[in-house]
Amino acid sequence: MKGSITIVGLGPGSEKLISSEVQDAISNASDIVGYKNYVNRIAPRTEQNIHSSDNKFEISRAELAVKLALDGKRVVVVSSGDPGIFAMSSAFFEYIDKTEENVDDIEINVLPGISSLLAASSRIGAPLGHDFCVINLSDNLKPWKILEKRIILAIQSDFVVVFFNPRSKARPDTLKNAFKIFKKYSHCDRLVFFARSVYRKNEDLKIVKLSEASHEMADMNTLVIIGSSVSKLVSKNKTFFYTPRYYKP
Amino acid sequence: MKGSITIVGLGPGSEKLISSEVQDAISNASDIVGYKNYVNRIAPRTEQNIHSSDNKFEISRAELAVKLALDGKRVVVVSSGDPGIFAMSSAFFEYIDKTEENVDDIEINVLPGISSLLAASSRIGAPLGHDFCVINLSDNLKPWKILEKRIILAIQSDFVVVFFNPRSKARPDTLKNAFKIFKKYSHCDRLVFFARSVYRKNEDLKIVKLSEASHEMADMNTLVIIGSSVSKLVSKNKTFFYTPRYYKP
Numbered sequence: 001m002k003g004s005i006t007i008v009g010l011g012p013g014s015e016k017l018i019s020s021e022v023q024d025a026i027s028n029a030s031d032i033v034g035y036k037n038y039v040n041r042i043a044p045r046t047e048q049n050i051h052s053s054d055n056k057f058e059i060s061r062a063e064l065a066v067k068l069a070l071d072g073k074r075v076v077v078v079s080s081g082d083p084g085i086f087a088m089s090s091a092f093f094e095y096i097d098k099t100e101e102n103v104d105d106i107e108i109n110v111l112p113g114i115s116s117l118l119a120a121s122s123r124i125g126a127p128l129g130h131d132f133c134v135i136n137l138s139d140n141l142k143p144w145k146i147l148e149k150r151i152i153l154a155i156q157s158d159f160v161v162v163f164f165n166p167r168s169k170a171r172p173d174t175l176k177n178a179f180k181i182f183k184k185y186s187h188c189d190r191l192v193f194f195a196r197s198v199y200r201k202n203e204d205l206k207i208v209k210l211s212e213a214s215h216e217m218a219d220m221n222t223l224v225i226i227g228s229s230v231s232k233l234v235s236k237n238k239t240f241f242y243t244p245r246y247y248k249p
Numbered sequence: 250m251k252g253s254i255t256i257v258g259l260g261p262g263s264e265k266l267i268s269s270e271v272q273d274a275i276s277n278a279s280d281i282v283g284y285k286n287y288v289n290r291i292a293p294r295t296e297q298n299i300h301s302s303d304n305k306f307e308i309s310r311a312e313l314a315v316k317l318a319l320d321g322k323r324v325v326v327v328s329s330g331d332p333g334i335f336a337m338s339s340a341f342f343e344y345i346d347k348t349e350e351n352v353d354d355i356e357i358n359v360l361p362g363i364s365s366l367l368a369a370s371s372r373i374g375a376p377l378g379h380d381f382c383v384i385n386l387s388d389n390l391k392p393w394k395i396l397e398k399r400i401i402l403a404i405q406s407d408f409v410v411v412f413f414n415p416r417s418k419a420r421p422d423t424l425k426n427a428f429k430i431f432k433k434y435s436h437c438d439r440l441v442f443f444a445r446s447v448y449r450k451n452e453d454l455k456i457v458k459l460s461e462a463s464h465e466m467a468d469m470n471t472l473v474i475i476g477s478s479v480s481k482l483v484s485k486n487k488t489f490f491y492t493p494r495y496y497k498p
Contacts, residue, residue: 009367016270017270017361018269019260019265019268019363024265082363082371083375084376084377085377086378086494089491090379090492090493091494092375093375096483097481097483097491103485104485105486106485106486107486108486108489110372110375112266112363112368112370112371114268114331114361115364118258118331118361118362118363118364118367121333121359121361122333122359122360123359126338126339126342126359128333130339130385134381135380136379141494141495141496143498145498149405150408153402153403153405153406154406157382157399158395158399159382234345234346236352236357237353237354237357242338242342242343244343245339245340245343245390246390247390247391247395249394249395
């Protein structure tokens, strides 16, 4: 019997952002695998097997999904946001690439979800209206030197810059150091948007100038978006943050 | 009477990717405004007013939406993919920023959708598993010199690079010129993914090496993703394209 693995994105936290494609995949699963906080967002049917695990066990989740699929199960691996943006998909393919298990008969699919990148932007206007880059600020899996180089080049490109995982208890200073680089290399006082727990009950949105930005305004549930030199605020019934489509150097 | 404007993303083309939040907004609208090909994806209720227009009329659509909302209408502006990624939102806020109409009493919201960026990636694995940048390759609203500079810096950053609007009839050579820059500055033969009409009937996915990539493999409905130096293929029941989470220079 041939099993399947479907890696799905649940969006940033609200049920109304989940696609019907993902909802159908979850309904049809025999087994659901994922980080416990994401699995807890699903209301499983009684006959479904739930396999929730702690954070940072991406590779062992991939291993479990393969083991179950080799047993003929229809496995869904749940991810927050979009599975392809600093989430489960990449870890899954790393495992698939290295495993000695024969996975050739397993049907593997990835179903997109609304990344917090898009959800955060939509809450404040259109900060990503022009060319941008997306950087995972964690230096767990890459050296800080690479991050430093990328931030400097992103400033020189005048990209809008999005930081995932800006800081954590184990890395209290990564965002602080990123702001230092911005202050040193930017020729202007850019806008900085802190989007915390977007689409969740404790959502908190804040915009400040780079000169007033502190790394303490972010935690591990915050996405940080730094505008380009031409990003702007426009205040009407709310204050919106957007980047125009045109660019004149 | 106070009207409202809600800018929504329909995803890349399949109804099963539309969020229930967006579906509700469309159901509750009195007026729907958008590019005709996007408006045609909606089945309107008989009492809804449909205002479809041709491509490249973003600013006049924004103007119409404001006019209708000032008349007390509940206006939904539809966009393909996510409205914030090279779509309607940015043009809308440009108009709002400049108009002399008093829009202070209009409630304005943006609802995210699944960008073709995420949908294309999900179809092939996890190419965006590591830091990446997203560039609109059209030089209609910015000079080619800026694009050239950004591409060179993106290569030096070793970002995965995503090109929206790689070429059109009016700009047959933008992607050709971008590939030339890649071939000149890249130290390796990167993977290039062409994702055409993702999630639509005529979907066409292709991966080649940069040395074999031709601009003629893309048209205006194609998203192009160029891997970083560490992006890889893994062939199992299908061939997947992914970028590992870790990075060793």
